[in-house]
Amino acid sequence: xxxxxxxxxxxxxxxxxxxxxxxxxxxxxxxxxxxxxxxxxxxxxxxxxxxxxxxxxxxxxxxxxxxxxxxxxxxxxxxxxxxxxxxxxxxxxxxxxxxxxxxxxxxxxxxxxxxxxxxxxxxxxxxxxxxxxxxxxxxxxxxxxxxxxxxxxxxxxxxxxxxxxxxxxxxxxxxxxxxxxxxxxxxxxxxxxxxxxxxxxxxxxxxxxxxxxxxxxxxxxxxxxxxxxxxxxxxxxxxxxxxxxxxxxxxxxxxxxxxxxxxxxxxxxxxxxxxxxxxxxxxxxxxxxxxxxxxxxxxxxxxxxxxxxxxxxxxxxxxxxxxxxxxxxxxxxxxxxxxxxxxxxxxxxxxxxxxxxxxxxxxxxxxxxxxxxxxxxxxxxxxxxxxxxxxxxxxxxxxxxxxxxxxxxxxxxxxxxxxxxxxxxxxxxxxxxxxxxxxxxxxxxxxxxxxxxxxxxxxxxxxxxxxxxxxxxxxxxxxxx
Ligand code: GLU
Numbered sequence: 001x002x003x004x005x006x007x008x009x010x011x012x013x014x015x016x017x018x019x020x021x022x023x024x025x026x027x028x029x030x031x032x033x034x035x036x037x038x039x040x041x042x043x044x045x046x047x048x049x050x051x052x053x054x055x056x057x058x059x060x061x062x063x064x065x066x067x068x069x070x071x072x073x074x075x076x077x078x079x080x081x082x083x084x085x086x087x088x089x090x091x092x093x094x095x096x097x098x099x100x101x102x103x104x105x106x107x108x109x110x111x112x113x114x115x116x117x118x119x120x121x122x123x124x125x126x127x128x129x130x131x132x133x134x135x136x137x138x139x140x141x142x143x144x145x146x147x148x149x150x151x152x153x154x155x156x157x158x159x160x161x162x163x164x165x166x167x168x169x170x171x172x173x174x175x176x177x178x179x180x181x182x183x184x185x186x187x188x189x190x191x192x193x194x195x196x197x198x199x200x201x202x203x204x205x206x207x208x209x210x211x212x213x214x215x216x217x218x219x220x221x222x223x224x225x226x227x228x229x230x231x232x233x234x235x236x237x238x239x240x241x242x243x244x245x246x247x248x249x250x251x252x253x254x255x256x257x258x259x260x261x262x263x264x265x266x267x268x269x270x271x272x273x274x275x276x277x278x279x280x281x282x283x284x285x286x287x288x289x290x291x292x293x294x295x296x297x298x299x300x301x302x303x304x305x306x307x308x309x310x311x312x313x314x315x316x317x318x319x320x321x322x323x324x325x326x327x328x329x330x331x332x333x334x335x336x337x338x339x340x341x342x343x344x345x346x347x348x349x350x351x352x353x354x355x356x357x358x359x360x361x362x363x364x365x366x367x368x369x370x371x372x373x374x375x376x377x378x379x380x381x382x383x384x385x386x387x388x389x390x391x392x393x394x395x396x397x398x399x400x401x402x403x404x405x406x407x408x409x410x411x412x413x414x415x416x417x418x419x420x421x422x423x424x425x426x427x428x429x430x431x432x433x434x435x436x437x438x439x440x441x442x443x444x445x446x447x448x449x450x451x452x453x454x455x456x457x458x459x460x461x462x463x464x465x466x467x468x469x470x471x472x473x474x475x476x477x478x479x480x481x
Contacts, residue, residue: 002031003201004029005039013260017238025204037080038056038067043192088195104139149180162215162234203230208235236310266340271324274292325362328359349463393438393441399442402434416465
């Protein structure tokens with residue numbers, strides 16, 4: 001059975017790159033009806049941020065990436081928070097010492113600092129690598145603080161095969177004797193994740209490509225324990241577009257890069273998931289771009305993952321968002337838009353109708369206030385706006401004639417819905433010998449004060465109601481005298 005895990009460190013917000021990792025890990029396993037594990041990697045105690053675990057859990061729940069094992073839901077391989085697994089790591093580290101693949105190091109902070117001062121790039125000089133068993137016993141009995149380091153082979157090459165990047169090799173002489181257990185008794189990420197992935201029976205380790213070059217060290221740990229290595233799936237880098245057209249690693253200077261920022265900016269979680277699914281993966285023989293999470297589960301496959309860096313393009317994300325907004329039913333749109341509307345909406349406004357019109361004309365929910373402003377209050381406009389070559393409105397007198405006739409009709413119309421209004425105004429075409437387009441143009445400018453609007457004249461009138469319509473027409477006639 002396929003088993004993947006998402007193993008974030010709770011160090012703050014949910015970066016869109018992390019969410020993509022979670023999504024790919026989820027899809028790889030769900031494509032095979034496998035298990036998806038959430039594991040919290042909190043052994044770097046200095047980097048912990050309060051509330052970060054909740055952000056992680058909330059984001060996964062909101063996006064539908066529900067974990068089968070992990071915090072809250074439990075499972076057979078818990079606990080799922082690394083700080084709760086502390087004794088397990090020490091046990092395995094000692095095992096590794098017994099196997100000859102790790103050693104106790106008693107070097108003091110001062111000695112290490114001195115080393116660093118002498119050669120900042122040299123790393124650890126393996127001073128304690130060959131301490132005798134007796135010396136180690138003596139130091140431990142004396143209660144000297146220690147770390148446990150991985151004993152890297154000094155010659156040869158370590159190779160592993162990554163499912164995306166292919167064969168990756170490293171000369172062993174380049175590998176540092178990295179720390180596995182720290183002096184505070186906590187494991188490093190380098191050790192903890194290997195032990196956990198083994199104990200949790202993870203079959204596919206899915207993560208960002210920043211781990212590509214350190215993975216030989218992890219593969220050596222598997223080998224030393226005699227464990228079968230997992231399949232490694234490193235994901236392509238995520239880049240952001242710079243102002244000068246170049247690209248660089250996606251970071252805050254590229255704008256909103258956290259899930260929460262994007263949602264607060266009016267982007268729908270479903271659109272985010274759809275878009276980031278395609279940042280580094282593409283379906284075989286499928287030209288379509290809109291995919292639900294269910295679609296993605298069915299289609300996702302490892303061989304569709306690319307190793308070329310993917311560029312996060314906010315405009316493209318907004319295109320997806322617009323598609324999702326348009327596809328929403330009006331009731332759902334009403335619900336999701338509520339928290340983004342700051343404007344006061346007078347009760348005479350037909351809010352449902354207004355939102356239905358706006359739904360198809362925005363690319364993010366934060367545009368709503370600006371786009372609805374003209375419904376709520378008539379903007380100041382210049383009477384020149386009425387003149388329009390295409391509709392052959394070349395004189396203000398024509399506009400006046402149309403608006404006076406329309407006012408008569410609208411004053412007497414019994415219901416103010418779109419269809420009734422349209423039917424009531426239709427006879428004016430013949431009466432005034434003007435095209436429908438010309439008549440509607442004059443009315444639309446009068447009731448909106450804008451040359452381009454969401455919806456036509458009659459739809460706008462349905463939204464603002466009879467009183468506001470007649471008042472706006474009067475206002476137009478006053479401009480035209
Ligand atoms: N805790 C690591 C991180 O947040 C996880 C890397 C991995 O998935 O192995 O980057």
